[in-house]
Amino acid sequence: MHLSEYSYILSILRVNLRKPEGQILLSRSKSHFSTNNSKEKLILIIGSKFIFEMSSTKIIVIGGDAAGMSAASKIRRSHENWEITVYEKSPHTSYSACGMPYYIGGLVSSSKELVARSPETFREKYNIEAKPLHEVIQIDPKKQKVLVKDLKSETSFWDNYDKLLIATGASPNKPPLPFIDSKGIFCLSTLQSGINTWEFINKHKPQKAVIVGGGYIGVEMAEALLERGMDVTLIDRNPYIMKTLDSDMSEDICSALTKAGVKLHLDENLTAFESGDDGKVKKVITDKNQFEAGLVILGMGVSPNSGIAKEAGIKLCDTAAIMVDKKMQTSIENIWAAGDCASSYHQLREKHLFVALGTIANKHGLVAGSNMSGEEMKFPGVIGTAITKFQDLEISRTGLTEREAKAFDIPYETATIKSSNFASYYPGSGDIKVKLLVRTESREILGAQILGNKGSAKRIDTIAACIMGKLTAYELAMMDLAYVPPLSNVWDPIQIAARRLI
Numbered sequence: 461m462h463l464s465e466y467s468y469i470l471s472i473l474r475v476n477l478r479k480p481e482g483q484i485l486l487s488r489s490k491s492h493f494s495t496n497n498s499k500e501k502l503i504l505i506i507g508s509k510f511i512f513e514m515s516s517t518k519i520i521v522i523g524g525d526a527a528g529m530s531a532a533s534k535i536r537r538s539h540e541n542w543e544i545t546v547y548e549k550s551p552h553t554s555y556s557a558c559g560m561p562y563y564i565g566g567l568v569s570s571s572k573e574l575v576a577r578s579p580e581t582f583r584e585k586y587n588i589e590a591k592p593l594h595e596v597i598q599i600d601p602k603k604q605k606v607l608v609k610d611l612k613s614e615t616s617f618w619d620n621y622d623k624l625l626i627a628t629g630a631s632p633n634k635p636p637l638p639f640i641d642s643k644g645i646f647c648l649s650t651l652q653s654g655i656n657t658w659e660f661i662n663k664h665k666p667q668k669a670v671i672v673g674g675g676y677i678g679v680e681m682a683e684a685l686l687e688r689g690m691d692v693t694l695i696d697r698n699p700y701i702m703k704t705l706d707s708d709m710s711e712d713i714c715s716a717l718t719k720a721g722v723k724l725h726l727d728e729n730l731t732a733f734e735s736g737d738d739g740k741v742k743k744v745i746t747d748k749n750q751f752e753a754g755l756v757i758l759g760m761g762v763s764p765n766s767g768i769a770k771e772a773g774i775k776l777c778d779t780a781a782i783m784v785d786k787k788m789q790t791s792i793e794n795i796w797a798a799g800d801c802a803s804s805y806h807q808l809r810e811k812h813l814f815v816a817l818g819t820i821a822n823k824h825g826l827v828a829g830s831n832m833s834g835e836e837m838k839f840p841g842v843i844g845t846a847i848t849k850f851q852d853l854e855i856s857r858t859g860l861t862e863r864e865a866k867a868f869d870i871p872y873e874t875a876t877i878k879s880s881n882f883a884s885y886y887p888g889s890g891d892i893k894v895k896l897l898v899r900t901e902s903r904e905i906l907g908a909q910i911l912g913n914k915g916s917a918k919r920i921d922t923i924a925a926c927i928m929g930k931l932t933a934y935e936l937a938m939m940d941l942a943y944v945p946p947l948s949n950v951w952d953p954i955q956i957a958a959r960r961l962i
């Protein structure tokens with residue numbers, strides 16, 4: 461068929477198959493194939509498959525960050541003419557929440573550097589209709605439509621979809637305590653929350669900061685606020701921080717924080733806040749102490765944003781994340797979910813969990829986008845790999861900790877070794893500590909935790925690959941890994957640990 465005939469078919473179909481508001485109906489009802497001209501009728505029939513492929517699917521994505529935009533971009537790469545609309549309730553799309561501590565700490569000069577692609581870029585370069593400041597407040601799965609609130613004009617409207625992706629992320633946990641909404645108390649989630657924190661620090665120049673929660677965000681923010689010259693107190697209700705690691709590893713992290721000047725208060729429960737007449741936070745009160753504070757950062761964990769999915773009748777897992785299968789499909793036809801709001805199957809724990817990580821959200825988005833495009837792809841699940849750093853101390857973990865292995869009744873053996881991050885004679889070398897776990901019978905690697913100086917933590921990736929490949933301690937010890945004195949040791953520290961468990 462000549463190109464001009466394709467254009468002719470397209471123009472006829474566009475006129476005939478669109479509702480007044482622009483919804484293409486080819487996938488829904490044949491009654492819309494209306495024309496009196498017999499040539500046009502024939503063209504409609506011949507061209508229907510072609511046009512279906514070309515332009516008949518309307519995609520709606522709820523949430524315009526890692527998972528949502530990964531999926532939207534994948535769908536666009538596969539289908540040039542599908543209509544893709546992304547509703548995002550904040551002003552930004554495709555931003556790096558992970559970069560916010562470094563922006564607040566002053567290492568990244570502008571919040572703009574944290575934005576990979578703006579709504580304008582998506583619109584102009586990728587033909588993806590990204591709509592910031594638009595919140596989806598209801599899903600009607602039977603009629604395949606969503607209710608959208610335009611947050612600028614305060615008006616609402618319904619929009620139809622053929623395929624829907626829920627990528628609404630997670631929200632920080634905020635206990636319902638007196639004065640929790642005082643000025644100067646921040647949770648980090650969207651880029652806007654990071655900008656608000658940065659602006660508050662610059663305007664009010666707080667001297668004393670209290671961080672509640674010693675997880676990844678708490679530790680990263682402790683470094684950031686020290687960088688900004690603040691006096692930093694960190695409180696946690698647990699007896700040690702970074703509880704995704706074992707306590708013997710966490711002790712080293714506590715020492716590093718204390719050495720850097722962070723006042724650690726462990727085993728202490730937040731009970732209230734006090735604020736002044738100006739509405740600004742003044743004090744953080746725990747069951748044991750009172751702390752003056754001009755700035756408070758809450759890093760008390762996150763929960764999946766699954767409310768609208770639940771209301772629409774979509775099945776959730778017991779962590780309240782949206783239950784998805786390996787193709788990121790939810791329990792309702794034509795609805796997928798991805799990212800922090802969706803469940804992830806844990807390969808070692810053999811259950812669906814809620815894991816809020818950018819690494820996972822991006823993979824979820826690609827898998828959801830592929831399946832929504834009609835190209836089958838499966839997400840194999842997670843094993844709990846995570847990494848961070850506090851000043852010079854790099855921290856990482858994968859698989860199961862000793863505490864988890866005990867809790868799940870998995871027979872294990874463990875070895876902890878201390879070595880140098882690269883050849884000890886090479887200038888600038890430092891420490892590394894590796895804790896490795898194997899299954900007692902099979903000697904398969906179960907998990908690892910690494911602490912150390914430059915270049916230490918990313919060694920966890922090799923161990924993650926071993927766990928996913930079901931390799932044994934012997935296979936890791938004999939693996940052909942690279943060595944040069946400025947970067948490693950002739951026996952890499954992870955292989956020294958593996959040798960102990962052969």
Ligand SMILES: Cc1cc2nc3c(=O)[nH]c(=O)nc-3n(C[C@H](O)[C@H](O)[C@H](O)COP(=O)(O)OP(=O)(O)OC[C@H]3O[C@@H](n4cnc5c(N)ncnc54)[C@H](O)[C@@H]3O)c2cc1C
Nearest residue numbers: 523525526527549557558596629799800816817818819821
């Ligand atoms: C401070 C910080 C540091 C982090 N560091 C790391 C790190 O180093 N490594 C790592 O792997 N992960 C890190 N994470 C986690 C990572 O940022 C998230 O896992 C990732 O952003 C999740 O992507 P997502 O697309 O699922 O959700 P989000 O990034 O949360 O995006 C969801 C989007 O949906 C929007 N939305 C929600 N509800 C609606 C609605 N009803 N209508 C319209 N829009 C809606 C939200 O505004 C949001 O923009 C960090 C997170 C934070 C906060």
